[in-house]
Amino acid sequence: MTAVRCVDLCKTYRQGEEDIKALDHVSIDIAEGGFVCLSAPSGGGKTTLLNAIGGLDKPDSGEIYIAGRRIDNLSKGELAELRLRQIGFVFQAFNLIPVLTARENVEFVMQVQGVPAGERQKLAGEILDEVGLAGLDDRRPADMSGGQQQRVAVARAIVSRPELVLADEPTANLDSKTADGLMELFRELNEHHHTTFVIATHDKRVMSYAKRLIRMLDGRIVDDIVQDAA
Amino acid sequence: MHRLEILFRLAWRNLWRNHRRTLIMLMAVVLGTWAMIFMTALMRGMVTDVVKDGISALPGHVQVHHPDYRDDPSVANLIAVSDADLSARFNAAGFVKWATRVRVPAVITSEYDSRGVTLLGVDPEYERDLTFVDYDSVSGRFLESADDSGIVIGKKLAETLNTKVGKRIVLMSQDPDNDIADRGFRVVGMFEANIKAFEENYVFAGKTTVQKMLRIGDQVSELVVLGGDYRDVEAEYNKTVELIDGSGEVKRWFELDPYLGSMLGVMDGFVLVWIIVIFLALSFGLVNTLVMAVFERVREIGLMLALGMRPINILGQIVVESSLLLAIGLAIGTGLSWASVQPIKDGIDISIVGDGLDMWGMSSVLYPELLLSDVILANVVVLVLGFLASLSPAWRAANYEPIEAITKV
Incomplete structure (x- = not known):
């Protein structure tokens, strides 16, 4: 079964007098349980593609399917519901809600989903342990390092076991040991829960964990390699 | 949730x-x-x-008059039912306060001056909580009964007439046959009011005494009812209408004084x-x-x-x-x-x-x-x-x- 299918996606941004092609006839299929890295130099289109797959950005043309359902023509509310139920996000920066503690940030998505308080707290506690943040439950983002904040964001993205996790430079603010730990966690989830991961990254170590590496340049896919993960 | x-x-x-x-x-x-x-x-x-x-300037919450009284507040327009009959009906009705009055225009004269006033013939026992006059603050005394032969006037009127407690004045009005009805009264008390105009305009005498002076038998000019809250007088109004049974015109205070x-x-x-x-x-x-x-x-x-x-x-x-x-x-x-x-x-x-x-x-x-x-x-x-x-x-x-x-x- 295909987790993500993009058909002939195009997206152009206007920058000053210039039109920038962020996506130029991009078509990809990502199988369920895939572990895919999107790699591109800055401005290459990987974040735009990730956002389009997550329903955060609309392509100018083309079609996007998540788990067989076309999403590029859904309403705002339907897209919000899709993101809430099926997709976990890890953004490059500004990932957490400043007025909530680490635990509350992790619980946030589950709370909006309507998960009962007891179950929510149990799952949040377990996932914070898994990402190495045991004992930091009550800290607010301002009292945590960048790496700790990123791990909380990852915990939030995976705690409700979404079918698809989209991560934009998830290790950008992490030291190498923490980054490796995080990638191990992603791989474990991928292998044991068949969660599909699509990760946009510059980091070669992150790419080494991927089963499939898609390279992009100027909004086009220039390379699509199936590889042995590290 | x-x-x-x-x-x-x-x-x-x-x-x-x-x-x-x-x-x-x-x-x-x-x-x-x-x-x-x-x-x-x-x-x-x-x-x-x-x-x-x-309201304390005499209207109460509900009043009853002869239908023509408000246009011509003279002794010719009295309530058709006798005072005794009204007493029998209203004493049993359970009102907070009520009273009957004779209320007619009159002229008051001292040896120095004279003024037009409103003469109120009242029974002090019934009138106590219906009037703007505080009995205990009256200089001299207030009326003691409905047949008291004295008169209580305002302090300002006393100054105008150059009279005082203990001196005599003469009140003059008309009887139902349009003949002059007058009587000498001794000033027994002087009242002060929050509104100074009241001190000049109103004089109080015993109801029975005034009825005799005006030769109106046991009749009165108005009946006043006081309820609990001036904002809601419907219960008092309806009850009064029932008790009067068409013998007079019943009005709420805001109908009597539309400005108020x-x-x-x-x-x-x-x-x-x-x-x-x-x-x-x-x-x-x-x-x-x-x-x-x-x-x-x-x-x-x-x-x-x-x-x-x-x-x-x-x-x-x-x-x-x-x-x-x-x-x-x-x-x-x-x-x-x-x-x-x-x-x-x-x-x-x-x-x-x-x-x-x-x-x-x-x-x-x-x-x-x-x-x-x-x-x-x-x-x-x-x-x-x-x-x-x-x-x-x-x-x-x-x-x-x-x-x-x-x-x-």
Whole structure:
């Protein structure tokens, strides 16, 4: 079964007098349980593609399917519901809600989903342990390092076991040991829960964990390699 | 339920994120609420004072007259039923207070001067709580019975006539046959009234004595009923109509004095306008606070939308935030206004600024009147209008594109 299918996606941004092609006839299929890295130099289109797959950005043309359902023509509310139920996000920066503690940030998505308080707290506690943040439950983002904040964001993205996790430079603010730990966690989830991961990254170590590496340049896919993960 | 919980948590914490701004806005709401309720209590007090003084100026809450009496308040227009018969009917009716009076125009003459006055023939036992005269403060004494042969006049009238307690005056009016009816009275007491005009216009004599002087047998000019609350006299009115059974014209106090009656309606409208004007001043601050709060949180609003929160929940969060701010301000402001009224509920002496107040029917002591209905009105108006005012910034927040908001610098 295909987790993500993009058909002939195009997206152009206007920058000053210039039109920038962020996506130029991009078509990809990502199988369920895939572990895919999107790699591109800055401005290459990987974040735009990730956002389009997550329903955060609309392509100018083309079609996007998540788990067989076309999403590029859904309403705002339907897209919000899709993101809430099926997709976990890890953004490059500004990932957490400043007025909530680490635990509350992790619980946030589950709370909006309507998960009962007891179950929510149990799952949040377990996932914070898994990402190495045991004992930091009550800290607010301002009292945590960048790496700790990123791990909380990852915990939030995976705690409700979404079918698809989209991560934009998830290790950008992490030291190498923490980054490796995080990638191990992603791989474990991928292998044991068949969660599909699509990760946009510059980091070669992150790419080494991927089963499939898609390279992009100027909004086009220039390379699509199936590889042995590290 | 879960969404509501997270909305309240986010709204509450965001509210205290910028303590200083929230506290300043809170102070504005508190002061505005205090001004709305406290000033309304003072204005209500003034109006109630005017109305009560007006009512104590003899109309009571409900009156009965001959149908022609209001056009021609002479001795020719008396209530058809005898005083004894009226007493029998009304004594058994359980009214708070009621009384019958003879009330006719007359001329009072001393050895120096004469004046036109309204002569009131009263039974002092029944009249005690229906009149503006405080019996215990009368210089000399008030009337002792319905057949008392003395007369009680106002202090100002006494000065005009150059008379005093113990001296004699002559009262002159007309009997039903249009013949002169006159009688000499000894001044037994002088009263003072909050409204100085009353001291010049009214004189009190025993009802039986006046009936004899006017040769009207056991008849009276008016019957007055006093109920519990001047704002609601329907029960007294209906009962009086039933008891009078077509023998006289029954009128409520606001029909007898339309000017006085209209003051209540005008006051209700004024209170609403006053509350809305203060709210409009507050709303600028409120909307500004919310716009700033939304502007500062664009990226996290984008994040919440990206994570799957629906736009309606973002709108709800901003509205809840505004409502919490208003609710706290309203609670403190209402409490403060109640506390401000307590030390002065027994009256404030405003005589220092009150020259001429009696022209408007007001006394020199102001009693603030804090009505629950005014408190509820102020709170509801502020909450409802506050909700409406917060919709604009909330709508703006709810309509952000998540990806644009989350990448906003």
